[in-house]
Amino acid sequence: MGNAHSSDKVDPTILTPKQVQMLKANTNFSEEQIREWHAGFLRDCPNGKLSKDRFVDVYEQFYPGGKAKDFCKYAFATFDRDNNGTIDFTEFMLAIALTQSGDLDERLALAFDMYDYKNTGTIDTAEMAKVISAMYDLIGETDRKGDRDPKHRAEEIIRICDVTGNKKLTKEEFVAGCKNDPVIRRLLVPNA
Structure with missing residues (x-):
């Protein structure tokens, strides 16, 4: 049997x-x-x-x-x-x-995990710019000049949230930065 x-x-x-x-x-x-x-x-x-x-x-x-497609690559892996x-x-x-x-901290932590697609425990400008670009693609945003440029946005967000000055964000810095800045929170975690 x-x-x-x-x-x-x-x-x-x-x-x-x-x-x-x-x-x-x-x-x-x-x-x-x-x-x-x-x-x-x-x-x-x-x-x-x-x-x-x-x-x-x-x-x-x-x-x-x-x-x-690009956005889903990051979301699926998460x-x-x-x-x-x-x-x-x-x-x-x-x-x-x-x-x-989920509560705000959990949702922000999930968003961090999606941005940290290299699984290093930090997000650098290149990682964030790629995901912002993928988010723009997802919603059909084509205006990417000046302040709307994904790399420029990523640099600004990291500049504002990076407490240690190493030009990378830890999960703690990301969560705190998003909680303290409604503009950043709306951009990076639209439904939070």
Whole structure:
């Protein structure tokens, strides 16, 4: 009697009671809402995994006038917590919860993680300029002259938030800078 499925492999299409409890404890969603989200997730991703290409498709629906690909590269990497190239339902729900209803510090920390795509623990001007440029692409912003130039914006933000003077931002500097400057917060974390 051979077992066709390895016991350490979890079916990504099944929502277990343990997952429901974990999501209830870590989000503001009820069990009913979690189950509704799960049904919708499976309609869009029948195999229980959201691929990078499908992720881009979803963003393109929300931002039809923009170019989502570059922005999605950074966002996808942030949400794919186990770095397996897909987003499972749990990763998806934790990302939704953080972006929709997480407290300000959590949402700013998530934004930092997206900007720190090299995973160095700091954001430099080049990293920030690339993500700002990707955000402009996403929303269809074409005016990038003067104060709107991504590199200029990145330099200004780092100049304002960099307490240590090393021309890089730590997560703490980023969070504090965004909290203390509403203009920077609106630019870097639009829904915060």
